[in-house]
Amino acid sequence: MNKKVIIRTLEKIALYMELKGENPFKVSAFRKAAQALELDQRSLSEIEDVTKLKGIGKGTGDVILELMDSGKSSVLEELKEEVPKGLIPLMKLQGLGGKKIAKLYKELGIDSAEALKQACIDHNIQKLPGFGPKSEDKILKELMEFDSKPGRHPIWKTAEAVAAINEILEGITEVSEFSVAGSYRRTKETSKDLDFIVATSQPSIVKEQLLAALPVQETIASGDTKVSVTVEFQDPIDIDFRLVASEEFVTALHHFTGSKDHNVKMRQLAKSQNKKISEYGVEQEDGSIKTFNSEEDFFAHFGLPFIPPSVREDGRETDRIEELPELVSIEDIISDLHMHTVWSDGAHSLKEMIDACRSRNYEYMVITDHSQYLKVANGLTPERLLEQNGQIRELNKEYDDIEVLSGTEMDILPDASLDFDDEVLKQLDFVIASIHSSFQQPQEQIMERIHTAMKNPYVHMIAHPTGRIVGQRSGYDPDVEQLLDWASEYGKIVELNASPYRLDLAVEFLEMAQEKGVPVAINTDAHAIDQLEVMAIGVRHAQKAWLKRDNVVNTWPLEKFKAYLKK
Template sequence: MNKKIIIRTLEKIALYMELKGENPFKVSAFRKAAQALELDPRSLAEMDDVTKLKGIGKGTGDVITELMDSGKSSVLEELQAEVPKGLVPLMKLQGLGGKKIAKLYKELGIDSAEALKQACIDHTIQKLPGFGPKSEDKILQELMEFDSRPGRHPIWKTEEAVATINEVLENIKEVSEYSVAGSYRRTKDTSKDLDFIVATAEPAKVKDLLLAALPVEGTIASGTTKVSVTVEFQDPIDIDFRLVAPEEFVTALHHFTGSKDHNVKMRQLAKSQNKKISEYGVEQEDGTIRTFKSEEEFFQHFGLPFIPPSVREDGRETDRIEELPELVTIEDIKGDLHMHTTSSDGANSLKEMIDACRSKSYEYMVITDHSQYLKVANGLTPERLLAQNKEIRELNKEYKDIEIFSGTEMDILPDASLDFDDDILKQLDFVIASIHSSFQQPQEQIMERMLTAMKNPYVHMIAHPTGRIVGQRGGYDPDVEQLLDWAKEYGKIVELNASPYRLDLAVEFLEMAQEKEVPVAINTDAHAIEQLEVMAIGVRHGQKAWLKKENVVNTWPLEKLKAYLKK
């Protein structure tokens, strides 16, 4: 349990209360409690009694206590049971907040996107006070756009489903091996559905146990070795479970990981060796079926090194075998250059983040709390930033096994100025510049803002350069090629933000960065200790662009990084 989980739960309760039409003061109490926690610079472990914090009353305090004791909130569970499920997705529509949705539900009985769409068509919405014809047209337009979006799930949504299913499979003793396959295993930004390969000698029993353990909304198909179900997590998602004999696990995993083009290329290679690949094994020239204990052994059988799932995309990966040893791997990562603490909007204290990075045996790390413009994230004023800088200098004397760089994630403001003056920036070790506001500005203005940061001699890196959220928003539409040319000209690093919400830069732009020899940093942007783990997703995303470790600055030894920053 950490502050972030409690804050998110309190905010979620407030949202559900709003959708239910609860007393506004009650809703406000939960939002105030969340804000009180957000603004307190201490982590949960540093507080004697979080429920005594100013801004937290008895009701919100009871919720926090229950969360800390059990990891659950009965208040939230009751609200989720009472509020129609169809109302929550309506929050994704621009211009519709909790109050308006609650009004539509209370006055017109609208409890789903379908009902809302029909009400717009029937022109019943415009008759409600506070709406009108323009609001109705805008809602209908938003609904039409929402319906036209491809039916794919972003990786940050599917990872919850994968984690839950992994836990279920881990606890079924009849399962000897299991793995997610398909596009998720290849670290695609989005997936249409999920595929799991499950090795077992008792498929019928495992199938029953799986169906009993998961929140199944419907069964699409059910056979002896395959079951396809729709499971309700954040959103409903289709999942295929393929139950295979233990000896068939490796070839089934390879086959259903794909991609289609990769499998075609491998079948062609097998054919040239008088062999035939199927999901059950490899048929030899003499007609016998060969199975394998690992994918490494499978590829070796065809005279190939192990090809990571992340690069099994277009079939050309077998022609780039000589590049595989140069690919960045998680073992190459020596530090993380972007993370937040409780000083801004993080869940853990400075010391807790340091200890978490030390446990990963990192050589270095950078603390980059938000700057003052981002008030919603409790951004640091110059005075608070310099105080933190001083604290980091003292801590560096204490810790001998890791170098702690002092830094900031500084906003590039809408007027194309920077959030801190140079006399502040020059006192820091590492300065990140990023855009968090006014996404709707014309591209020319966005690029003017970017150029300001590029030209500043104290800025080292541009974070999440396009501002995209996978499957949710496209960002602020910069001219990325021009941005990379400036990065090359002014000696800046561009970020691959490893958060599954962002994965920014996208693959095609990472390829472009490498071609232009622009250095890339793979960072977690962690706002809590557990988020440091997304580094692995970021590395696999980088592999999809065939990023070489020499081009990734946080694979460099400490002295090389220091020399680069000084330059």
């Protein structure tokens, strides 16, 4: 349990209460408690008694203590039962907050997107105080666009489902081996559904336990070796489970990982060697079926090195075999240059983040809390930043196994100025510049803002350069090629933000960065210790662009990194 989990839970309780139409003072109490925790510059382990914090009362304190004790909130669970599930997706519609949705539910009985759409068509929305014809038209337009979006799930949503299913499969003793397959294993940004390969000698028992443990909305198919279900974790998603014998596991995993083009290319290669690939194994010239202990063995059988799932896309990967040894891998990563602590909106202290990076055997790291403009993230004033800078310098003296660098994630402001002046910036080791506001500005203004940061001699990196959220928003629409040309001209680093929410830059732009010789940093943007783990997703995303380790800053030894910053 950490501060961020508690803050999110308190905010979620406030939202559900608002949707239920609870007393506004009660709703406000949970939001104030969340803010009190957010603004406290200590991690959870450093706060002696969290219930004594100003802004946390008896009710909110009890919720926090229950979360710390059990990891769950009975208040939230009860609210989830009481509030219609169909109201939650309506929060995704622009212009509809908790209060307005609660009003629609109370006054018109609207409890789903379908009911809201019909109310718009019947012109019932405009009759409510606070709405009107324009609001009604806007809601209907939003609903139409929402309906037209393809039925694909962003990786940050499917990651939650995969984690839950992994936990279920780990608990079934009759399962000897399992893995997610399909587009998720290839680290595609979105997936239509999920595929799991499960090795077992008792498929009927495994099937029975799976169906009992999963939150099944609908069973699509249920045979001896395949189970297809629609499950609902947050949103409904279709999942195929293929139950195979242990000896078939590797070839089944390869087959159902895909892609289609990769499999076609592998079948053609097998045919040229008088062999035939199927999900059950490889048929030899004499008709026997060969199986394998690992995918490495499978590829070696055809005279190939292991091809990572992330690059198995267009079939041309077998023509780029000589590049594979140069491809960046998770083992190459020795640093993380973008993370947050309790000084701004992170969950853990400086020391806790340092110890977490030490446990990952990193050679160096950078603390980069938000700047003052981002008040919602408790951004640091110049005074607080320099105070933190001093603490980092002192802490760094305690360690001989990691170098802790002082930095900031500084906002590029809407008027194309920077959030800190040069007198502050030159006292730091590493400066990130980011856009977090005014996304709707014309591209010309966006590029003016980015150019300001690029020209500044104390700025080292542009973070999440397009501002996108995978499957949710496209960002602020910069001219990425121009951005990369400036990065090349001014000697800046561009970020691949490894958060599955962002994966920013996208693959096509990472390819462009490498072609232009612009160094890329793969960073977690971690706001809590557990988020440091997303580095692995970031590396796989980088592999999709065939990024070489030498082009990835996080693989550079400390001296090379420092020399680049000085240059």
